[in-house]
Amino acid sequence: ETGVTQTPRHLVMGMTNKKSLKCEQHLGHNAMYWYKQSAKKPLELMFVYNFKEQTENNSVPSRFSPECPNSSHLFLHLHTLQPEDSALYLCASSPQGVVLNTEAFFGQGTRLTVV
Amino acid sequence: ELKVEQNPLFLSMQEGKNYTIYCNYSTTSDRLYWYRQDPGKSLESLFVLLSNGAVKQEGRLMASLDTKARLSTLHITAAVHDLSATYFCAVGTGTASKLTFGTGTRLQVTL
Numbered sequence: 676e677t678g679v680t681q682t683p684r685h686l687v688m689g690m691t692n693k694k695s696l697k698c699e700q701h702l703g704h705n706a707m708y709w710y711k712q713s714a715k716k717p718l719e720l721m722f723v724y725n726f727k728e729q730t731e732n733n734s735v736p737s738r739f740s741p742e743c744p745n746s747s748h749l750f751l752h753l754h755t756l757q758p759e760d761s762a763l764y765l766c767a768s769s770p771q772g773v774v775l776n777t778e779a780f781f782g783q784g785t786r787l788t789v790v
Numbered sequence: 791e792l793k794v795e796q797n798p799l800f801l802s803m804q805e806g807k808n809y810t811i812y813c814n815y816s817t818t819s820d821r822l823y824w825y826r827q828d829p830g831k832s833l834e835s836l837f838v839l840l841s842n843g844a845v846k847q848e849g850r851l852m853a854s855l856d857t858k859a860r861l862s863t864l865h866i867t868a869a870v871h872d873l874s875a876t877y878f879c880a881v882g883t884g885t886a887s888k889l890t891f892g893t894g895t896r897l898q899v900t901l
C-alpha cells in the first residue's frame with residue numbers, strides 16, 4: 676500500500692459513455708498526477724496538479740478532463756473515448772512545495788477498456 | 791524533448807546470476823528514480839538518486855547515477871525468483887515529480 680487509492684480498479688465503457696476515475700491520497704501531499712500506461716509504451720504523463728492548480732497538460736485530448744477539488748482528491752472525467760484509449764491509468768502524488776526531489780507514490784491504477 | 795531509454799527491454803536470467811540494466815537519458819538532470827512493477831500492480835519506488843556518483847543499495851539491487859554520462863544502472867546480484875518484475879527508470883525534470891519514464895525492462899528470473 677502506497678497511500679494512494681484509485682477507484683474503480685477495472686472499468687469497461689462504451690465509446691458514448693461518460694465515466695469518472697477517482698484518486699485519493701491522505702499522505703499530505705500537494706501534487707497529484709495522472710499517468711497513462713499502454714502496452715509496449717512508456718508511461719505517459721497526462722496532467723499535473725500542484726496545490727489544486729493544473730500546472731501541466733501534456734497535450735491530452737479534451738475527451739479526458741481532470742478535476743482536482745482539493746489536494747487529496749483527483750478525478751479524471753472520461754467521455755466519448757476511443758478504443759485506443761484503453762490502458763492502465765495511474766494516479767500518483769508527491770509532497771511538492773519546499774520538499775523537492777522525492778519520489779512520486781503511485782496508486783494501483785484503473786484498468787480501462789473502451790469497447 | 792527528453793528521451794529515456796532502457797536496455798535490455800527483456801531479460802531472462804538464471805537464479806544466482808548477476809546482471810545490469812541500463813538507463814540512458816538525453817538531457818541534463820540530476821534526479822533519477824527506479825521503480826518496480828509487478829504484473830497487474832502499481833509502481834513501487836526502489837531508489838531515488840539525486841547527485842552525480844550517487845549509489846544506493848537495497849538487498850540484491852544496487853543503483854548508480856552518472857550525470858555526466860547521463861546514465862544510470864541497476865545491478866542485480868545473485869538473482870532470485872522474487873525479483874521477477876518490470877523495472878522502470880524515470881528522469882525528473884522541472885518540478886520535482888514531472889517524471890519521464892523509460893520503456894521498462896521486464897526481468898524474468900528462472901530456476
